[in-house]
Amino acid sequence: xxxxxxxxxxxxxxxxxxxxxxxxxxxxxxxxxxxxxxxxxxxxxxxxxxxxxxxxxxxxxxxxxxxxxxxxxxxxxxxxxxxxxxxxxxxxxxxxxxxxxxxxxxxxxxxxxxxxxxxxxxxxxxxxxxxxxxxxxxxxxxxxxxxxxxxxxxxxxxxxxxxxxxxxxxxxxxxxxxxxxxxxxx
Numbered sequence: 001x002x003x004x005x006x007x008x009x010x011x012x013x014x015x016x017x018x019x020x021x022x023x024x025x026x027x028x029x030x031x032x033x034x035x036x037x038x039x040x041x042x043x044x045x046x047x048x049x050x051x052x053x054x055x056x057x058x059x060x061x062x063x064x065x066x067x068x069x070x071x072x073x074x075x076x077x078x079x080x081x082x083x084x085x086x087x088x089x090x091x092x093x094x095x096x097x098x099x100x101x102x103x104x105x106x107x108x109x110x111x112x113x114x115x116x117x118x119x120x121x122x123x124x125x126x127x128x129x130x131x132x133x134x135x136x137x138x139x140x141x142x143x144x145x146x147x148x149x150x151x152x153x154x155x156x157x158x159x160x161x162x163x164x165x166x167x168x169x170x171x172x173x174x175x176x177x178x179x180x181x182x183x184x185x186x
Contacts (some may be wrong), residue, residue, distance in 0.1 A: 005020060005054065009162075024049065034054070035055060038053045101142065105128060113144070
């Protein structure tokens, strides 16, 4: 299987991942410029072509991309990586459910900050209690996913090539650097 190419808007904003064939067509139609290439080549009878890794549109296109992740069962499972947040194990999708960390009857809301992925046995064991009441500890506190998560969902790519990272995570990299500098200074 050949790798995908990252399609950037004229402003360098990531739009989506596209197949290598589509990327090559856009290049030869003159609609994009190649920003980076993969090391993989495809061959015609007379030439070899390196596959594009990142292509940028010449003309700006208005996007309706929202940096907010829709609250849904699938997105919660994806945020938690299909891992029960109480037992720490990855389970098949059919053995997973959602759990209110703070039960609704105790004021818990149905939102990103109170819902976690949970396996059915842990959900039954917890019931309508608080995790601390039965000795459960969360792997990590639930929260609204970042815009990066949303972008990964839109792109449909789990493991992004290293060449894409500066276009996908520039804000996160600078935030991480700021946090690191603050920690060292403090």
